[in-house]
Amino acid sequence: AQTVTQSQPEMSVQEAETVTLSCTYDTSESDYYLFWYKQPPSRQMILVIRQEAYKQQNATENRFSVNFQKAAKSFSLKISDSQLGDAAMYFCAYRSGGSNYKLTFGKGTLLTVNP
Amino acid sequence: NAGVMQNPRHLVRRRGQEARLRCSPMKGHSHVYWYRQLPEEGLKFMVYLQKENIIDESGMPKERFSAEFPKEGPSILRIQQVVRGDSAAYFCASSEYDQGVDYGYTFGSGTRLTVV
Numbered sequence: 001a002q003t004v005t006q007s008q009p010e011m012s013v014q015e016a017e018t019v020t021l022s023c024t025y026d027t028s029e030s031d032y033y034l035f036w037y038k039q040p041p042s043r044q045m046i047l048v049i050r051q052e053a054y055k056q057q058n059a060t061e062n063r064f065s066v067n068f069q070k071a072a073k074s075f076s077l078k079i080s081d082s083q084l085g086d087a088a089m090y091f092c093a094y095r096s097g098g099s100n101y102k103l104t105f106g107k108g109t110l111l112t113v114n115p
Numbered sequence: 116n117a118g119v120m121q122n123p124r125h126l127v128r129r130r131g132q133e134a135r136l137r138c139s140p141m142k143g144h145s146h147v148y149w150y151r152q153l154p155e156e157g158l159k160f161m162v163y164l165q166k167e168n169i170i171d172e173s174g175m176p177k178e179r180f181s182a183e184f185p186k187e188g189p190s191i192l193r194i195q196q197v198v199r200g201d202s203a204a205y206f207c208a209s210s211e212y213d214q215g216v217d218y219g220y221t222f223g224s225g226t227r228l229t230v231v
Contacts, residue, residue: 105157
């Protein structure tokens with residue numbers, strides 16, 4: 001079974017600074033997808049960024065980028081120019097590349113942004 | 116497009132009662148997933164359904180829990196004889212795939228179940 005580990009229960013960053021959230025995963029599959037989701041106090045799960053395992057290029061979405069290290073099974077999220085609205089729980093998630101589309105989530109990292 | 120609609124947003128049940136949680140997927144989505152989130156935890160997969168069929172229920176407790184996604188109408192997650200340990204936020208998500216192309220995976224806002 002796949003597992004996803006987020007080793008940082010909490011992180012904080014100053015507004016406008018950069019922060020990196022860590023995620024490692026364990027799988028024996030070669031075809032899979034990785035995701036970062038944001039959950040603000042409203043509880044809504046919002047997709048931040050996704051990475052296909054077959055792609056060597058790291059995904060980027062505006063101020064959000066990932067460092068995908070397939071051999072090390074590592075998938076960290078970098079948030080640049082942090083904003084107050086970035087404060088939330090961040091969850092790393094894994095999905096198999098097969099026909100079962102369920103997600104396996106890590107326990108999350110609570111990000112605080114200080115003004 | 117109204118997105119994934121879950122209701123109720125909050126549900127309070129006494130121990131031993133039944134809880135019914137509803138999820139209307141995004142228009143055009145035929146895959147539905149239910150997840151449970153306990154305090155201080157990530158989301159845990161419960162069940163995956165595709166119109167009238169249960170594809171994977173490996174995360175759902177064998178007793179008291181059931182799920183359905185009928186041809187017409189919303190998906191229902193049903194918890195019979197609730198206990199305090201069932202208190203959690205329950206999230207539904209929907210998605211659509213066509214010939215291997217992933218058209219997105221969207222979450223609802225969740226139902227917070229409190230068992231008193």
